[in-house]
Amino acid sequence: MKRLPASFWLLFAPLVLWMTAFLILPYVRVLTQSFYTVDDFGLLQPGFSLDSYSRFFSGPLYYGTLWKTFTLSATVTLCCLLLSIPLAYYIAFKATRNKTLLYTLIILPLWVSYIVRAYAWKIILGEEGVLNSLLMYVGLTDAPISVLLYSDVSVVICMVHIYTPFVLMPIYTAFEQIPKALVEASKDLGANRFTTFRKVVFPLSLPGIIAGATFAFVLSLGDFLAPILLGGPNTLFISNIFQNMFGTSNDKPLGSAIGIILLVIVLVVLEMSARAEKRFSSLESGR
Amino acid sequence: MMYTQSVDKDLTADAPDRAEVSLGKSFRRVNGLDIAIGGAALAVMTFIYFPMLVVVLYSFNPDTVNSFPMRGFSTKWYGTMLDNEPLLHSLRISLVIAVVATTLALVIGVLAALAMKKYEFRLKRFFERVILLPITLPGILTGVAMLSFFPLIGVRISLTAVAIGHTTFLICIVLTQVYARLKRLDPFLEEAAADLGATPVQAFFKVILPNIRTAIIGAALLSITLSLDEIPVTFFLIARDNTLPIEIYTMLRRGITPEVNAVSTLIFLISLLTLVLSVRFGERETKPI
Numbered sequence: 001m002k003r004l005p006a007s008f009w010l011l012f013a014p015l016v017l018w019m020t021a022f023l024i025l026p027y028v029r030v031l032t033q034s035f036y037t038v039d040d041f042g043l044l045q046p047g048f049s050l051d052s053y054s055r056f057f058s059g060p061l062y063y064g065t066l067w068k069t070f071t072l073s074a075t076v077t078l079c080c081l082l083l084s085i086p087l088a089y090y091i092a093f094k095a096t097r098n099k100t101l102l103y104t105l106i107i108l109p110l111w112v113s114y115i116v117r118a119y120a121w122k123i124i125l126g127e128e129g130v131l132n133s134l135l136m137y138v139g140l141t142d143a144p145i146s147v148l149l150y151s152d153v154s155v156v157i158c159m160v161h162i163y164t165p166f167v168l169m170p171i172y173t174a175f176e177q178i179p180k181a182l183v184e185a186s187k188d189l190g191a192n193r194f195t196t197f198r199k200v201v202f203p204l205s206l207p208g209i210i211a212g213a214t215f216a217f218v219l220s221l222g223d224f225l226a227p228i229l230l231g232g233p234n235t236l237f238i239s240n241i242f243q244n245m246f247g248t249s250n251d252k253p254l255g256s257a258i259g260i261i262l263l264v265i266v267l268v269v270l271e272m273s274a275r276a277e278k279r280f281s282s283l284e285s286g287r
Numbered sequence: 288m289m290y291t292q293s294v295d296k297d298l299t300a301d302a303p304d305r306a307e308v309s310l311g312k313s314f315r316r317v318n319g320l321d322i323a324i325g326g327a328a329l330a331v332m333t334f335i336y337f338p339m340l341v342v343v344l345y346s347f348n349p350d351t352v353n354s355f356p357m358r359g360f361s362t363k364w365y366g367t368m369l370d371n372e373p374l375l376h377s378l379r380i381s382l383v384i385a386v387v388a389t390t391l392a393l394v395i396g397v398l399a400a401l402a403m404k405k406y407e408f409r410l411k412r413f414f415e416r417v418i419l420l421p422i423t424l425p426g427i428l429t430g431v432a433m434l435s436f437f438p439l440i441g442v443r444i445s446l447t448a449v450a451i452g453h454t455t456f457l458i459c460i461v462l463t464q465v466y467a468r469l470k471r472l473d474p475f476l477e478e479a480a481a482d483l484g485a486t487p488v489q490a491f492f493k494v495i496l497p498n499i500r501t502a503i504i505g506a507a508l509l510s511i512t513l514s515l516d517e518i519p520v521t522f523f524l525i526a527r528d529n530t531l532p533i534e535i536y537t538m539l540r541r542g543i544t545p546e547v548n549a550v551s552t553l554i555f556l557i558s559l560l561t562l563v564l565s566v567r568f569g570e571r572e573t574k575p576i
Contacts, residue, residue, distance in 0.1 A: 094325065123548075
């Protein structure tokens, strides 16, 4: 390998040093800490023990919550896809005027504060909230529906709302990149629009759909705020347990082990999705 | 499309007829399926915007309870907000952190982007992927990792730690945005500057910088927005003084206080403004330099 000139390092060293000190070493610390133990006084005892990992996989609270996190994140991802595909399709293929405005409208929520959007659902879904009082005002219900807020449902609704723009963007981009001539050709060959969507549009936009789904899934896996703000007593995500271990429960080794498990899952999901995107990007390989 | 149409006209005599036929077809296309797609699109758009509209609307609600229908119109919650000293204090802290973190990220990120553009090195491909990790990894992991490590190197859990935490992921934003722009620049620009006798530093300030200016401004706007909104990392690194989103978070945990509607409306307006600005700069980007 040829040696890089000093000017390269002058430019690049700040980044390398910063990332090593403030990102890589902190993650290494979590890894080593996951092998430590705590003594009776809650103090860290350095060492190499797999105790935390075995506790994770033998405690139903832990692996059960991980499983629940998986299913809720998958639900959020599915809902995001179901919402994103028609809207992206409409803007990409149907809207003729105001396309830029519509596109700006779908990325705008990405710039709007997370906490503001979570809060909005709190005042909409609450027992004395906008939705319940509206339903009662119109006469659809007599008493407020209390299951709306502080339940799995409200957490899923809020996450779907927050992560849909992340899914919309790559799907819309994928739809836009499909040559319109291909769609026309499919129709000329006698396919109806449903068949055209299933056999032409959908396969060609699959990389965008995978990218969007990955965003939604990974972001929901790591979200700990929506469950705190909108969740019920049983709405527990793995990130909430993780956070607790560094707070009230004060079990840093177990917390670190959960963190490492979460990290590995996220990295595996990202890698799988990168491979799937490559595999299904027929548009590029076909050329 | 344009191309195929003109070919049609040249080669076939019945081109005008065809055009009419396809026009007729496009009128006939408005059928049940179209209405369904349009309706679904409208419904999703409503779902996305309804919560924000509610917040803006109810910031003018005279009542403490956010019920339907609203009884009257009042700006009193804006007044309450302006009297909330902890809230204003947290806003000032957030602004300072956003400016400090963005500045640091700009310096480190732009320098690294220049290095990546100018030099070839092994692992460059790998690096291009890894540099996205700080943004894609769950913020809660990064936050806890920093919480566990910073005290060991003498960085106390404080606003300094928060600023360092923000800088770390903002660097990735700046780096990817500026690097993408640099890759599209004419590779001979810098050579031409050197041929004309400019030192590398002069070439950067007189030739490269003006050409990547809009990308830098765009990245800075995005960085400030993200920093002002960041919770997961900040959550673990904060000591006494809250940032604005953390202050709102604590207000929410105490119960619903309608002044949050007023604060949220203002935050929403500011987000709108920054987006419009960044779209402006983005548009200029597409014009030939």
